[in-house]
Amino acid sequence: MRQAVMEAPGKIRFEEVAATPPGPGEVRIRVRRIGICGSDIHVWHGTHPFTPYPVIQGHEFMGVVEAIGPGVTGAPPLGAQVTALPQIVCGKCNPCRKGRFNICENLKVRGFQADGCGRELYNVPAERLVVLPDGFTADQGAFVEPVSVAVHACRRAGDLAGRNVVVLGAGTIGNLIAQVARASGAARVLIADVADHRLDVAKRCGVDHAVNTARQPLDEAAAIAFGAEGFDLAFEAAGAEGSLAAAVSTIEKGGQVLIVGVYGRPPVVDMSVVGEHEIVLAGSMMYWREDWEAAVQLLSSSVTIAPLVSRHVPFAEWPEAYRFIDANGPATMKVMVDL
Template identity: 85%
Template sequence: MKQAVMEKPGSIRFETVAETPPGPGEVQIRVRQIGICGSDIHVWHGSHPFTPYPVIQGHEFMGTVEAIGPGVDTPPPLGAKVTALPQIVCGQCNPCRKGRFNICENLRVRGFQADGCGRELYNIPAERLVILPDDFTADQGAFVEPVSVAVHACKRAGDLAGRNVVVLGAGTIGNLIAQVAKARGAAKVLITDVADYRLDVARRCGVDHAVNTSRESLEDATEAAFGPGGFDLAFEAAGVEASLRSVVKAIEKGGLVLIVGVYGKPPVVDMSIVGEHEIVLAGSMMYWREDWEAAVQLLASSVSIAPLVSRHLPFDEWPDAYRFIDANGPSIMKVMVDL
């Protein structure tokens, strides 16, 4: 089989290796499509702090069941469309014992600290498998992982019914958070960015208000969108200090700011405002299995992904996918690699 190995930042080697049958408790997947996310790009640039080299990338994907190893209690049908959770957890630490394996003390993620799905055949424990509807497209299957990030973040925020919500950052994750928040009953959703293209995509996905904060302040934007009702919930998905600082100033007293973005360096926040206004800053990390199951349902019903797919490239051109992303920056969204 063919696989892609990132030997070092900016260098992917394609190689042909012997096929390995699935081991006990494993299912073998024939990979059909892989989505590239922001963290993958950090690995390409050598700026991901927790990824050693060499590594096989890939964690957003769709494939079909090719073979089933011994000892799988409930084997899926051969040929079934599937994806899989990428976390490898210890099951022994305090978070794991509390059922919060997404923040396992010894967490490893396939595609980063362990090899991912960037190969034709991918063996994975059957317990990590997520069965997809027969009518799912490859794009839908590859989007289950990022939609799960949005589902988990929205779940962390509690009941969204009737609330005004701000999402800072209109990249793929911010866009999906905005869509999921609306699907979960948010009254109005405002999304911000400094890239007009991403804001236009958000509008095409049905987001209520999309504002370029390089031209309009967050305070003015929220006043226009929400009026005197204001907002008490924000998702920071840009990973930018200025974005976080602005939302801490603009959110209603007692409000909740959920951090979903990844920061290249520690941001500086005015903690006197956080303290005096009783603002809650909380994090959101990856997802649970039930988030994946909810993501599948949302993709089958209400979440729009067609406007988010910017380009498809064949497996052999994976390095060109990164070059395309680097060259086009904020004028693209999701790039897919097809096997």
């Protein structure tokens, strides 16, 4: 089988290796589609702080079951479409014992601290599989992982029914958070970014309001979108200090700001405003299995992904995908690798 090994930043080697039979408790998947996310790009650039080299990338994927290892019970049938959670957890630390495996003290993620799905055949523990509907496209299957990020973030915020919501950052995750918030009953959603292309994609995905904060301040846009009601929930999905500051200064007193973005350096936050206004700052990290199951349902019903897919590249041209992303910047959303 072929696999793609990132030997060092900016260097991917394709190699032919013997396929390994699935071990006890494992299922072998023939990979069909892989999505590239922002963290993958950091690995390509050598700026991901927790990824050693060499590494086989890939954690957003869809494939079909090809073989079942010994001791597996209740596995999907051969040929079934599946994806799989990429977390490797210890099961022993305090968060794990409390059922919060997404924040395991010893968490490893396939594609980063462990080898991922960037290969033709991929063995994963059967317990990590998520079965996809028969009618799912390969792109939908690869989108289950990022949609799960959005689902988990929205669930962290509690009941969204009737609430006005601001999403800062209109990249793939911000876009999906906005869509999931709408599907979860939010009254109105305003998405903000400094890239017109991303805002146009958000509108094509059905997001209510969009603002380019390079041209209009967030408080003015919120007043237009929500009127005197304002908003009491914001998702910071840009990983930008300015976006976080705008959320804290604009949200109503007692509001909640969920941090989903990844920051290149620690942001400065006006904690005097946070304290005096009783603003709740909370983080959101990855997902739980139930988030994946909800993501599958949302992709089957209300989450639109077609406008998010910027390009498909063959597996053998994976480096070209990164060069395309670097060359096109904010005009690129999701690039898919086809096997």
